[in-house]
Each structure stands twice: as C-alpha cells, then as structure tokens.
Amino acid sequence: MIDVMYFAWVRERIGEPRERVETSAATVADLVEELKAREPRYEAAFADLSALRVALDQELSDFDAPLSGVREVAFFPPMTGG
Amino acid sequence: MIDVMYFAWVRERIGEPRERVETSAATVADLVEELKAREPRYEAAFADLSALRVALDQELSDFDAPLSGVREVAFFPPMTGG
Amino acid sequence: MDIRVQDDGFSLGDELERFGKGSHDIGAVVSFTGVVRDTGGLGRMEIEHYPGMTERAISMIAKEAVDRWSLADCLVIHRYGTLAPGDQIMMVATASRHRVAAFEAAEFLMDYLKSRAPFWKKEFGPDGAEWVAAKDEDEDALTRW
C-alpha cells in the first residue's frame, strides 16, 4: 500500500487530493500505467508526463525511479513558488 | 575668483575645507600647478593626481577640463559611499 | 535561519526590524518581497502547497544559501491560501558581511523557491480561473548557480 497525492490541476483532474493505492509497480512509470488503466480521469491527468513532476517521500524524483520502500508518491505540475 | 573645496584626506592635508582663489588658470591641471607652487601643504595634497578626483560645479570631471565659467571646484579622493 | 510557511500575512517592516539582530559582523542586508500584482483584472489568487515537503524543500534551499555565501542570517516566509491583489506573497532576507554575497544569496533563494518549492498558484479573474504556468526562463535561471 502506498499513499498517492495529487496537487493543482492534477488534483482537479483526478478529483481527490490523495488516496491509498494497492500496487506492486516497480517504478513510478509502472504505477502511472496502472493508474491510467483504471479510469479516464487518470488518463486525462497523466496524458503528458513531460508536464508533470513527481516526488517520492517528499523529494523530487524521476518517473523511472524505483518504488520499493517508498511510502508517499506525489504528482503535480511544475511548481510556481516565489 | 573661484570657490575651491577639499574633502576627506585632501581637506586634512590642506588644512581647510574651502577657500576662494584668485586665478586665471585655463584648466584644472593649471589650477593644481598654481596651488602646488604656493605652499608645501598643497604639494602634499596634490602629490599624486591619480589618487584624486575633481568635480566642477558639483559634477565629476577631469584634470584637463577647462575652468572658464566654473564657480566651484572640488578635490577629493575616490568616493566610498554605500 | 528562520523558515515559515503560513496562511497568515506578515509585516515586512516588523520582520526586517528583527532580522539579523542577534548576529554579529553584518555589513549588508538584502530583502526581496513578492506581491500579488494588481493588474486590474485579477480578483484573487489561491496558493496551494504540499505540507511537509514545502518546509523540507525551503529548508534545504536556505541551508545551501547559508553555507555557500556564509550568511550570518537567512529568513524565508511563504504564504499559502487566498490572497488579494496587493497582498504580500512571500519574502526572503539575507544578512552577510559584504553586499555581493547578500545579493547573490537572495537571488539564489528566489530562483530556487520559484521552481523547487512545492507551491502552485491559481488566478481567479473575470474570465474564470487559471493555474499559473511555470516559465521556461524560471527553470533556466537555475543553471547560473
């Protein structure tokens, strides 16, 4: 089980800020494929990965990073702080 | 007659902050030569012109600038504001 | 080093009156304040953030600035929630012995906060709401450090 979080327009497309996901995906990219296969709203949110960023346990990471040991995955658009 | 002003260590070497000078010097450099010929304290103050700056009527200028029409000449070391 | 992520507003004046007061040998203090621009059309801005990661990311950025420029002190305040035109969004302040270090560290903080701190801005105007898009130039700005 892994916590998956969504922010900004990713959250809006998915329709919720976080959920617990049962997965055996090896990498972030594998997890994305599993989610996209579920429902159209995931398809819509993950249509263009180049427009997305991912954080693993609150640190920026890559889509090919392994998920083993990770408790929290977050998907969001490029940040606009400052 | 022209007002001549001195600042910082130039003022200290000359011994006064300003004086009125009767001169017919054509340029700042000519005025400096006239002053140096007067007394050793002027010699000491104007020994190294590369260490000095000059302002004519409150605008930075050069030692070869003409003095005609100028009412106020100021000599000082490089500025250290900020 | 003082990092605050908050819903509430802050007083730039009060913060800067306090800033660096406990530190020694300060010659230069630089501050940057980001303000919601009053362009006429904007009704409000909502800032979303990632609680937990936000504090971590800002602390890492601030710590790097302190180490790299030997800062005597460093302050970052960033707001989230609903803001109106003219409201202060965030501020950074840096204190150092010399002016170049204080300026560079403040610019470094701003460049990294723009692209590496998990905030997202949504603008609400007369034609509806829109997420503010990240700019390529903001990402490019990181390459100079």
Next chain:
Amino acid sequence: MDIRVQDDGFSLGDELERFGKGSHDIGAVVSFTGVVRDTGGLGRMEIEHYPGMTERAISMIAKEAVDRWSLADCLVIHRYGTLAPGDQIMMVATASRHRVAAFEAAEFLMDYLKSRAPFWKKEFGPDGAEWVAAKDEDEDALTRW
C-alpha cells in the same frame, strides 16, 4: 522617487512599510541596507559628504535606475556624520513588476552609490583613524552596467 541624505538614523521597517504603497502593479520589492560592521576593533565611523553634489549625484543615479528598469518606485537614504558599529549607514529600495528588474536596479544603485556618490568614510579604531580606501573591484563593478 525619494532621495534623502541625512545625519539622523532611519527605521528600515518603517521605510519599507511605507515604500511603494502609492504605486500600482508592483510584483517585486528589493531592499538593500548597509550596516557598519562590528568587527571588534572599530570604535566609530565618520562619514563626510559634499552637500549639494551628494543629492545631485544620487538623484541622477536613481533617475537612471527608474528609467532603465521601469521602476514603479525607488528610495535611497544615505547618512553622514558619526556612526557606531551595528548602525545602519544607508538603504535603497526598488519596486518593479518583476523580480529580475527589482534586483538588477538595486544592485546598479549600490554599485554606483559606492563609487559615484561623494561620501568618504573614516574609521576610528584602537590604532588610530584611517580613511577607507576605494577598492578597484568597486570601480570594476560599474563596467557590467
């Protein structure tokens, strides 16, 4: 645009609370404050200036910054007279639509005030008094503008 050359101290906080308040469409405010460094040995600093020329020189520098970076507002305060370690010597503030302009304009102001505003600093320490020498790097800093 507000230029002040004064013997008295100033409150950085109060100045920044007021700064830019009458202007529109401000997105970024940058401030720089110069402080007499407390290095242990320094007893006091005396700042001499050239009344009349000082105000003219600072006004010209500030006007150029406002024009070049389309600043919404610009403030320069510079003190003269006797200052103690930890005292604020001067401050600049710039307000602009975007952060890069506000930072650049503040750095431009500082670089020019350093070498083109008629102030001279004398430091009084345990071994006597000494005029602060201008640094080559301060003159060199002007070449980037």
